[in-house]
Amino acid sequence: MSESTNPRPVLDVIDLVVHFRRRARRDVVRAVDGVSFDVARGEILALVGESGCGKSTIAMAVARLVAPTSGRIVIDGTDVTSVGGRALRAIRRRVQMIFQDPFGSLDARQTVFETVAEPIRIHRLARDPEDRRRRVMAALDQANLRPPERLAQRYPHELSGGQRQRVAIAAAMAVGPELVVADEPVSMLDVSARAGVLRLMMEGRDRLGVSYLFITHDLATAWVVADRIAVVYLGRIVEIGPSPELVAHPAHPYTSALLAVAGGEEHDGPVLPGEAPSAAAVPSGCRFHPRCPRYVLAGEPAICRDEDPTLHIRGAGTGPAHRVACHLAQQDPMEETK
Amino acid sequence: MRGSYWVRKLASLAATLYATVSFNFLLFHVLPGNPVQLLARSGHYDAAARRQLVALFELNHSLLDQYVIYLNNTLHGNLGFSYVYREPVTTVLGSAIGNTLLLVGTATFITVVVGVWLGVVAASRANSLTDATVSVTSLSLWSMPDFFTGMILIFVCGVWIHVLPISGIESSGLASGGLAHVLDIARHLVLPATTLVLVNAAEFSLITRNSLVDTLVEDYVLTARAKGVSRRAIVWRHALRNALLPIVTATALYVGMVLGGAIQVETVFSWPGMGLLIYNAVEQRDYPVLEASFLIFAIAVIVTNFASDVLYRLLDPRVRRT
Numbered sequence: 001m002s003e004s005t006n007p008r009p010v011l012d013v014i015d016l017v018v019h020f021r022r023r024a025r026r027d028v029v030r031a032v033d034g035v036s037f038d039v040a041r042g043e044i045l046a047l048v049g050e051s052g053c054g055k056s057t058i059a060m061a062v063a064r065l066v067a068p069t070s071g072r073i074v075i076d077g078t079d080v081t082s083v084g085g086r087a088l089r090a091i092r093r094r095v096q097m098i099f100q101d102p103f104g105s106l107d108a109r110q111t112v113f114e115t116v117a118e119p120i121r122i123h124r125l126a127r128d129p130e131d132r133r134r135r136v137m138a139a140l141d142q143a144n145l146r147p148p149e150r151l152a153q154r155y156p157h158e159l160s161g162g163q164r165q166r167v168a169i170a171a172a173m174a175v176g177p178e179l180v181v182a183d184e185p186v187s188m189l190d191v192s193a194r195a196g197v198l199r200l201m202m203e204g205r206d207r208l209g210v211s212y213l214f215i216t217h218d219l220a221t222a223w224v225v226a227d228r229i230a231v232v233y234l235g236r237i238v239e240i241g242p243s244p245e246l247v248a249h250p251a252h253p254y255t256s257a258l259l260a261v262a263g264g265e266e267h268d269g270p271v272l273p274g275e276a277p278s279a280a281a282v283p284s285g286c287r288f289h290p291r292c293p294r295y296v297l298a299g300e301p302a303i304c305r306d307e308d309p310t311l312h313i314r315g316a317g318t319g320p321a322h323r324v325a326c327h328l329a330q331q332d333p334m335e336e337t338k
Numbered sequence: 339m340r341g342s343y344w345v346r347k348l349a350s351l352a353a354t355l356y357a358t359v360s361f362n363f364l365l366f367h368v369l370p371g372n373p374v375q376l377l378a379r380s381g382h383y384d385a386a387a388r389r390q391l392v393a394l395f396e397l398n399h400s401l402l403d404q405y406v407i408y409l410n411n412t413l414h415g416n417l418g419f420s421y422v423y424r425e426p427v428t429t430v431l432g433s434a435i436g437n438t439l440l441l442v443g444t445a446t447f448i449t450v451v452v453g454v455w456l457g458v459v460a461a462s463r464a465n466s467l468t469d470a471t472v473s474v475t476s477l478s479l480w481s482m483p484d485f486f487t488g489m490i491l492i493f494v495c496g497v498w499i500h501v502l503p504i505s506g507i508e509s510s511g512l513a514s515g516g517l518a519h520v521l522d523i524a525r526h527l528v529l530p531a532t533t534l535v536l537v538n539a540a541e542f543s544l545i546t547r548n549s550l551v552d553t554l555v556e557d558y559v560l561t562a563r564a565k566g567v568s569r570r571a572i573v574w575r576h577a578l579r580n581a582l583l584p585i586v587t588a589t590a591l592y593v594g595m596v597l598g599g600a601i602q603v604e605t606v607f608s609w610p611g612m613g614l615l616i617y618n619a620v621e622q623r624d625y626p627v628l629e630a631s632f633l634i635f636a637i638a639v640i641v642t643n644f645a646s647d648v649l650y651r652l653l654d655p656r657v658r659r660t
Contacts, residue, residue, distance in 0.1 A: 063564050092566030104557030109579050109655060119565045155655040171565070 008077050009038035010179050010211040011062065011095075016071035018057050027280045031057040033235035034071075036311075039179065042209040044201065046222035046243070048258065049232035050276055058232070059183045059215045063097045064088060076178065093123045096172035100184035102164035106156040113152035116140065116171045123175050135174060143170035143200060162193025169200055173210075180204065183215045198225050219262040223247050228321070231255045234287045235279055237311060241322030251314045251324035253294040286327060294328050303327045351644050358636045363408050366629045367401060394419070412633070418626035422619070427630045430615070435634065437507055438611030442600050444527060445534035449596075450589060452535060453542025454578075460543065461550035462573050473547065476540030484599040488533040488606040495529060502528050505608040530607040534599055538592065545588050549581035556580070582653055590646035594639040 018032035031054045039045045047055040060066040062073055064080065072081045080091045096119075099105040106115055116136045126132035140148035143166040156164055165185060172180055182201065186194040202225060204210040216222050222229050223243050230240040231254060239252040250256045257272045272291045277283055289295045289304040298304075309325040383391070392398050399407065411418070417427040453476075460472040479487070496504035503509065503526045508519065553559065554577050562572045597612075604613030612631055619627040 065560060065564060089566045089568075092564065097561070097564035099557055099561060101557055105561045107558040107562070107576050107580070109653070111655075118562075118567065122566050122568075122571075157656050168561070 009040050010043075010076055011039040011213065012072075012074040013037050013058070013062065014072040014074065016058065016061060016073065017069045018054070018061050018066060019069045022280070025280070029278075029280045030235050030282055031279055032061065032068075033279075033282065035232075035235070035237055036071075037230055037237060037240060039211045039213055041178070041211055042205055043228065044205055044212040044214055044226045046214045046216055046226035046229045047232050048216055048219050048222045048229055051217060052276060052279065053232045054235040054279065055215045055232045056183050059097070059181045059213060062179075062213060063095055063181045064091065065097070089123070093119075093175050094177055095179045095181065096175065096177035098165070098168050098172055098180060098182040098185045101188050102161055102168055103156075103188075105168055106164055108156055110155075111152065112140070112145070112154050112156075112159075112167050115156075115167060116152075116174050119171055119175045125175060139170040139174035140167075142173065142203075143167070144196060145170060160193065161189050162196055165189060165193070165197050166200065169197065173204060173208075176208075177210065179211045179213065181213045181215070184217070185214075186221065187217065194221075201225060219247070219258045223262075231258065234276060234282060236287060236325065238288065238326070239322075239324045240311065241314075241324075245322050249322075251322070251329045252288075252326050253292050254288055257293075286325075288326075294326070298328050301327070347644070347647065351640070354640050355637065358640065359409065359412055359633065360405075362629060362633050362636065363405055365632075366625050367404065417630035417633070420624055420627050422622045422624040422627070427626050430627055431612070431630055431634070434610060434612045434615045437609060438600055438604070438613065440523075441527065441530055441604070441609055441611055442534070442596055445531040445538075446589075446592070446596060448531065449535045449538045449592075450542055450585075453539040454546045454585060456539065456543035457546025457550060458573060458578065460547040461554065462569070464547075464551050464554075469547070472543060476543045479536045480538070480540035480544075482537060484533060484537050484602040485606050487537050488530065488603050491529050491533055492606070504529060507610055526609075530603050530609050533603050533607075534596060537599065538596060541588055541592060541595075542585065545584050546578075546581065549584045550577055553577040553581040579653070583650065586646050586649050586653065590643045593642040594635075597635050597638065 014036050016032055016035045017030075020029040020031055021027075022029060033054070035054075035058060037045065047058060049055045057066060061068050064073075068081060072079055074080065075091055075094060078091075080088070083091065110118070113136055116139055117132055120126050120132050120135055126135055136152065137148040140146075140151060145151045145163060145166055151159075151163075156167070159167065169185075180201070185201075186197050189197065198221070201212055201214070205212060212226075214222065214226055219229070219231075226243050228241065229243050229246050230237045231246075231252060232238070233254050239246065239250065239255045241251075246255065247259065250259055254272075272293070274291050277287075277290065283290050285303070285305040285307055286292070286295075286309050292304070295301070295304045304327055307327065309327050311323040311325045313320050314322050314324050314329060389398075397404070415428065417431070419425070420427050420430050423430050456472050456476065460469040463469050492504045495502045507526050508522050509526075550573070554573070556577075559572055559577055562576050563569075567576070600611065601613035601616055603609065604611045605617045608614065612634070615627060616631050618624070619631065
C-alpha cells in the first residue's frame with residue numbers, strides 16, 4: 001500500500017456487507033459478505049473474481065447505487081454510507097463509474113456532446129456555455145476522440161464499441177473525479193479496442209492522480225493495469241497484495257487456480273472441481289473448502305470446515321501488504337503448483 | 339438519401355389518400371338507395387321533377403363518369419349537396435368540424451397530459467399501492483363505454499347536483515364573442531371532454547407506465563444515476579424520452595379511436611359536432627354528409643399517422659439517419 005506517501009486513502013471500505021433478500025425464494029443472497037479494503041490516491045486496485053462472486057455488487061455499493069446491508073464506505077475521510085441529497089450529489093462528482101456495456105450505458109438519444117456535457121451541467125462546473133463546450137472538447141480530446149468537434153455531434157449508434165467506452169470515460173473524467181469505479185470496462189470490447197481504454201485509465205492515474213477501482217474477471221488484465229489486486233470469492237476477499245507479488249507468489253489456492261486459467265506458463269495449477277456455490281448457500285467454515293485442492297492434500301482438516309478464515313499477513317518473506325484468508329497458507333508456504 | 343425518404347413518404351401518403359377517396363366513393367355508390375328514391379318516397383314528384391333531381395345529383399352519368407366527377411369535385415373542395423339540409427355539404431360540415439375539433443382537441447390534449455403524467459407517477463413507484471391504484475382505476479374506466487360514462491356524468495353533475503350544463507355547446511341568449519360567451523362554451527365543454535378523458539386516459543397511463551418501467555432498468559439510467567442526475571431528471575429527461583415512441587404510436591391510433599368515441603359522446607351531450615352530424619345523417623340516410631364525414635375522418639387518421647412517422651424520426655436518432 002502506498003500509505004507512506006498519503007496516509008489517507010481515497011476510498012476506505014470497512015466490513016462491507018450487501019445481502020439481497022429474495023422474497024419469492026425466501027432466502028438471502030450474501031452477495032458481499034464482509035469485505036474491507038482501501039484504495040490510495042493515484043492507485044489502481046483490481047477486484048478479480050468469477051462472475052457472481054460479488055465484485056460488481058462491491059462496485060455498485062461504492063458508487064452508492066445499491067445500499068449496503070452493513071459496513072462503511074469512506075471517501076477521503078468522509079463516511080458516505082448513508083448520506084443523501086446534496087452531500088450524495090457531491091460524492092457522485094468525486095466518484096464516477098464506468099460500466100461494462102458501452103452499448104447500453106449511453107443514452108441512445110443523446111449526442112456525444114450531450115452525454116459528456118450532462119455531468120458538467122449537473123455539478124455546475126462550467127461558468128458559461130462556452131466554458132462548458134471547452135470542457136467537453138478537452139475531455140473528448142483527452143479520451144482520444146479526435147477530432148472532438150466532429151465526434152461531439154455523433155450519436156452512440158454511429159460509434160464503435162471502443163469509441164463508445166471512451167465517450168463514457170470522457171463523461172466520467174470531465175468532472176474531475178478522485179475515484180473511478182470501472183466495472184469490467186473492457187470485457188465487452190474487441191481485443192484491439194481494449195488497449196486504448198486501459199491506456200486511458202493508466203494515463204488518468206499517472207497524469208491526474210486519479211484512483212481506480214477496477215473490476216475484472218481476467219487476472220491477466222488486472223496484472224497489466226493494477227497496482228494491487230484483490231481476489232474475490234463468494235462475497236469475500238480471499239487474497240490481496242501488490243500485483244507482481246500476488247501473481248508471482250499466490251498464497252491462496254483460488255488465486256493459483258485463476259492464474260492457471262489465465263494461461264501463465266509457470267502456473268500449471270489444477271483446475272478446480274465443481275462450480276462456485278450459490279451465494280444463497282455459502283459453505284460453512286472456509287467458503288472455498290469444498291473446491292479446495294489444498295484442503296484435500298492436507299487431509300481435509302476440520303478447521304477448514306468449521307472456522308471462517310480472516311485475512312492475515314501471509315508469512316515470512318513477504319511484505320505486510322500481501323494478505324491471505326487461508327488456514328493452510330502459513331503451514332504450507334509451498335505453492336501447490338510445484 | 340434524405341430527399342428520397344420524403345419523396346417516398348409523401349408519395350405513399352398521396353396513394354393512401356387516393357385509395358381512401360376511391361373506396362369512399364365505391365362504398366356509397368354500391369349501397370342501395372339514392373336521394374331521388376328517398377325524396378320521391380312521398381310520391382309528390384312527377385317524372386319531370388325526378389329527372390331534374392337526377393340531373394341535380396349528377397346520377398344520370400355512368401358510374402365511371404360519376405367517379406371522375408366525384409374526384410374532381412373532392413379535389414376542388416366540393417363535397418356534394420346534403421339531401422336533408424338542402425345545403426352544400428361543406429356548409430353543413432363547416433361549423434360541425436370546428437365544434438368537434440374544440441371537443442376532441444381539448445380532450446386529446448388533456449388525455450395525453452394526464453395519461454402520461456399518471457403513467458410516470460405509476461412507473462416511478464412501480465409495484466406500489468399508487469401504481470396499483472392508477473392501473474386498476476384507469477383499466478376500469480377504460481372498459482366503460484363512452485356513452486355510459488357520459489350518462490353517469492350527466493346524472494351526477496346535471497341531475498344530482500346542478501353544477502354544469504349537460505347539453506349543447508352554448509346557452510341561448512348570449513351575445514357571441516364576449517368573455518361571457520367563451521366561458522359559457524367552456525362550461526358546456528367540461529362534461530363531454532371529461533368523459534373522453536376518463537375513458538381514454540388509461541391508454542396513455544398504461545402504455546407510459548409499462549414502457550417506462552422497461553426503460554428505467556436500462557444501463558444508461560444507472561449511468562445517469564451514477565453521474566448524479568436527480569431521480570426526477572432521470573425519469574423525465576432520459577427514460578421518458580426513450581419511452582416516448584410507443585406513446586407517439588398510441589397517440590396516432592388514439593385519434594382514430596377518439597373520433598369514434600366522439601360520435602357517442604356528442605350524441606349523449608347533444609354537442610353539435612361531426613359525431614352528432616353523422617348520427618343524424620345515418621338516421622336520415624343523408625349519404626353526401628356521411629360520405630364527406632367518412633372522408634374527413636379517414637384523412638384525419640391518415641394525416642395523424644403520417645405526423646407520427648415524422649415525429650419518430652425527430653425522436654429517434656437511430657431512425658433519423660437510416
